[in-house]
Amino acid sequence: MYKSNPAKSLLPWLQSQLAESDDICLQKLESKEKKAQLFYIKSICDQAFIQDHLLIPFFETDSLHDYLSYIDNLFQTSSYISPEKTLNQLLHGSVVFISGMNIRLIDIRKVANTGISEAKIESTVQGPQNSFSEDIATNLNMIRDRYYQPSLKIENQEIGNQAPTPIAIIYDEKLVDPAVLESVNKRLAEIQGEMAIILSIGQLERHLSRRKRTMFPTIMLTERPDRVAYNLAQGKIAIVMQGNPFVLLVPSVFFDFMASMDDLYHTYWTSRFVVVLRYLGLFITITLPSLYVVSTAYNPELFRVQLAVTIAGSRISVPYPAFVEVFLMLLMMEFLTEASLRLPKMIGSTATTVGGLILGQAATEAALVSNIMVILIAAVAISNFVIPINAMGFAMRGVKYLLLFISTVFGMIGFIVGLVGIVAYLVHLDSFGQPYLKLFMKSSTDQEEITRVKEEQG
Amino acid sequence: MRGFKLLMVCLFFLLAGCGYKDIDKRFFVVAIGVDKSNSDHGKYKITFKVAIPPDKPSAKSNEAEIITTDSDSMTEAVRITRAQLDKEIDFSHTKAIIFGQSLVQKENVSEIIDWFVRRRDIQRIAYTGVGSPTALEVLKVRPAFERLPGNSLFLYFGRSGTEAPYVITEPLFDFYRRIKEKGIDPVLPIIQAEGDKYSILSSAIFKNYRMNLTLNDLESEILNSFLGRLKKTDFKIQANGESFFVFADSVKLNYDLLAGEKPTIHIHCKMSVTIEESKQTLALEKMHQLQILTEQEIRKNVLKLVKKFQQANVDPIGFGLRYRGSHLNNQTEWQKWEDIYPEIEFTMKAEVKVRGTGSIY
Numbered sequence: 001m002y003k004s005n006p007a008k009s010l011l012p013w014l015q016s017q018l019a020e021s022d023d024i025c026l027q028k029l030e031s032k033e034k035k036a037q038l039f040y041i042k043s044i045c046d047q048a049f050i051q052d053h054l055l056i057p058f059f060e061t062d063s064l065h066d067y068l069s070y071i072d073n074l075f076q077t078s079s080y081i082s083p084e085k086t087l088n089q090l091l092h093g094s095v096v097f098i099s100g101m102n103i104r105l106i107d108i109r110k111v112a113n114t115g116i117s118e119a120k121i122e123s124t125v126q127g128p129q130n131s132f133s134e135d136i137a138t139n140l141n142m143i144r145d146r147y148y149q150p151s152l153k154i155e156n157q158e159i160g161n162q163a164p165t166p167i168a169i170i171y172d173e174k175l176v177d178p179a180v181l182e183s184v185n186k187r188l189a190e191i192q193g194e195m196a197i198i199l200s201i202g203q204l205e206r207h208l209s210r211r212k213r214t215m216f217p218t219i220m221l222t223e224r225p226d227r228v229a230y231n232l233a234q235g236k237i238a239i240v241m242q243g244n245p246f247v248l249l250v251p252s253v254f255f256d257f258m259a260s261m262d263d264l265y266h267t268y269w270t271s272r273f274v275v276v277l278r279y280l281g282l283f284i285t286i287t288l289p290s291l292y293v294v295s296t297a298y299n300p301e302l303f304r305v306q307l308a309v310t311i312a313g314s315r316i317s318v319p320y321p322a323f324v325e326v327f328l329m330l331l332m333m334e335f336l337t338e339a340s341l342r343l344p345k346m347i348g349s350t351a352t353t354v355g356g357l358i359l360g361q362a363a364t365e366a367a368l369v370s371n372i373m374v375i376l377i378a379a380v381a382i383s384n385f386v387i388p389i390n391a392m393g394f395a396m397r398g399v400k401y402l403l404l405f406i407s408t409v410f411g412m413i414g415f416i417v418g419l420v421g422i423v424a425y426l427v428h429l430d431s432f433g434q435p436y437l438k439l440f441m442k443s444s445t446d447q448e449e450i451t452r453v454k455e456e457q458g
Numbered sequence: 459m460r461g462f463k464l465l466m467v468c469l470f471f472l473l474a475g476c477g478y479k480d481i482d483k484r485f486f487v488v489a490i491g492v493d494k495s496n497s498d499h500g501k502y503k504i505t506f507k508v509a510i511p512p513d514k515p516s517a518k519s520n521e522a523e524i525i526t527t528d529s530d531s532m533t534e535a536v537r538i539t540r541a542q543l544d545k546e547i548d549f550s551h552t553k554a555i556i557f558g559q560s561l562v563q564k565e566n567v568s569e570i571i572d573w574f575v576r577r578r579d580i581q582r583i584a585y586t587g588v589g590s591p592t593a594l595e596v597l598k599v600r601p602a603f604e605r606l607p608g609n610s611l612f613l614y615f616g617r618s619g620t621e622a623p624y625v626i627t628e629p630l631f632d633f634y635r636r637i638k639e640k641g642i643d644p645v646l647p648i649i650q651a652e653g654d655k656y657s658i659l660s661s662a663i664f665k666n667y668r669m670n671l672t673l674n675d676l677e678s679e680i681l682n683s684f685l686g687r688l689k690k691t692d693f694k695i696q697a698n699g700e701s702f703f704v705f706a707d708s709v710k711l712n713y714d715l716l717a718g719e720k721p722t723i724h725i726h727c728k729m730s731v732t733i734e735e736s737k738q739t740l741a742l743e744k745m746h747q748l749q750i751l752t753e754q755e756i757r758k759n760v761l762k763l764v765k766k767f768q769q770a771n772v773d774p775i776g777f778g779l780r781y782r783g784s785h786l787n788n789q790t791e792w793q794k795w796e797d798i799y800p801e802i803e804f805t806m807k808a809e810v811k812v813r814g815t816g817s818i819y
Binding site for chain 2 (some may be wrong): 013296297298299300302305306308309310311312313314315317318321322408411
């Protein structure tokens with residue numbers, strides 16, 4: 001280490017690597033016989049920490065030796081490894097301390113967005129109300145604070161070969177399926193090689209799943225710490241990423257996406273009822289438009305005669321065939337949903353009122369669509385929101401068009417084959433080796449087996 | 459292999475039946491009437507009652523188009539009717555099939571019904587009935603309280619509306635079964651058209667594919683109980699100068715067929731009644747006497763009805779079917795039953811429980 005002293009060349013090298021930015025700060029300290037330099041990026045470092053814990057002690061200690069031992073005892077301090085590593089740490093909020101031949105790196109990262117906010121996307125009625133923050137340390141804290149298990153393991157990694165972002169892989173060592181863990185690690189290593197920069201956890205999710213074009217989500221994104229804790233207890237793996245208020249959960253199967261955390265917090269029959277309601281909603285939202293077309297245009301005998309005559313009456317002034325009518329209204333509904341998603345909250349409600357009430361009313365008055373159509377579309381839209389995880393809700397929004405098309409062309413048989421096809425596709429999917437339609441994530445025998453093998457190895 | 463699988467899936471779609479036709483481009487035939495024709499165009503006068511859909515769902519509209527065609531066959535009649543309508547004629551909601559009285563008295567009903575049971579789109583649960591004076595008159599009736607064309611008839615027979623005890627409901631599948639089956643004879647309600655109302659009081663029994671016997675209201679009521687389709691009814695009891703009405707909230711009529719040396723049909727009747735109306739004052743002490751009177755009256759009426767069946771050699775209750783079902787000599791059983799039936803003896807036991815004299819004391 002003393003053969004070629006890096007202390008002298010490090011600073012000029014770092015400066016040459018960094019662009020000339022105004023927030024880069026080189027501070028020279030001199031007191032009695034002590035001399036030192038602090039090199040850091042102002043905007044991501046905690047200024048107060050530098051003042052209280054680096055500058056003041058510098059002037060209070062007698063010798064450089066005392067001061068160095070003080071610094072070495074700070075838990076943020078790490079020793080110098082290589083210039084590249086130093087540059088990376090500098091970019092993540094470390095101070096480079098150089099004094100003579102001594103180099104120390106002190107991590108004093110300041111994160112502005114550590115605030116914990118209320119869960120907005122997966123809100124529950126009776127459960128915990130807070131969601132993850134955008135800071136990885138806060139999030140890890142929140143997870144640890146909900147899952148008190150000695151076997152909980154956190155592995156820190158970085159992803160992206162150009163601008164690495166810290167991620168953490170969290171799992172219960174006793175419960176995790178080693179095969180899944182291995183494939184996750186393998187996949188992460190592959191991404192590390194392929195991707196220059198990963199900005200959001202959604203992007204990571206897309207690259208984690210092997211299929212490039214898929215309709216249904218196979219990895220869950222959640223903002224709820226209690227869901228993460230619950231899934232860790234089931235032996236799943238959570239991936240946390242710096243700067244993202246969401247956590248990835250792998251493997252995730254279809255039924256995970258249909259579960260709300262509230263199911264665990266309500267009384268038994270209430271939650272059963274809600275679950276049944278949810279699947280009913282799912283069924284309605286995918287099938288209702290196609291069932292309408294099938295039963296009005298192919299098999300009107302499905303209705304009772306009273307309803308058949310009424311529907312015929314309400315459609316009599318509509319100039320377009322039923323499938324065009326359905327498609328027009330569905331499209332209108334999608335525009336409304338999409339618009340109210342993107343709009344600020346204040347305007348959002350106006351948009352839905354204008355769209356929902358006025359458009360629906362006017363369309364019927366103008367005889368562009370039938371009255372029954374409006375009811376149907378409203379039912380489809382509402383029941384779509386019954387699906388608790390948005391990713392699945394979005395997926396199902398697409399599925400109904402597929403079914404509508406096939407039913408329009410082939411009638412009832414097309415509808416049935418379409419439904420069978422959807423189920424077949426779901427069966428064929430998998431999430432990190434777990435069948436997508438698997439009902440129970442882990443049977444107790446599986447669990448015991450894994451624990452036993454682990455104990456033998458350990 | 460993948461291509462083959464894809465092909466197999468695509469072949470599925472060839473199974474798709476009828477083509478795309480919007481519901482508003484169809485005319486729903488809600489009822490079909492078949493009468494005897496007087497013209498020389500054909501044997502039958504066939505009437506379609508086509509529903510005209512209301513413009514607004516909330517509006518009351520039982521408007522219907524009545525289209526009459528003379529033809530020798532149903533197929534021809536449909537073909538001719540098609541030419542008179544601008545939308546496709548649809549039989550999927552044909553829920554009432556009415557035969558004219560004069561037709562079924564003379565013509566073979568199994569010949570007419572053939573088209574109805576062969577067509578895929580006519581539902582087998584369609585209600586059948588005899589129209590009096592003609593089927594056309596029945597189809598023309600538009601009750602003031604009817605909301606949709608033909609709905610009144612569906613409510614009569616569907617039991618979701620009225621529970622009148624005289625209305626015998628006969629769906630197409632059961633009618634067809636009774637026509638074809640040995641040992642049970644068809645029975646159809648007679649729908650009387652009276653101005654803008656229906657009146658369904660009597661019923662008609664068929665023998666050898668023709669209408670053979672007419673039952674009055676009381677007889678229809680008892681037959682209905684026999685068929686197990688009637689749960690609540692009332693009876694008039696008149697004996698020893700006393701006259702009162704009982705309301706039966708549970709009626710069970712069944713029978714044992716004892717085919718021994720001397721073949722007997724033993725009928726049991728269990729009934730639980732309350733007094734509904736009385737011309738005299740009823741004392742609580744007389745309850746037992748009332749019960750006996752009721753039992754006697756029921757017994758008298760039931761025995762009278764089954765003997766009427768026996769004399770006319772008709773069997774709407776299905777004694778013959780029961781005999782065939784419990785005797786395993788396929789060659790001779792039917793011949794034997796035909797010999798037995800005219801001589802068979804009827805016995806009856808009625809158990810009536812009088813639960814009260816109504817809500818006045």
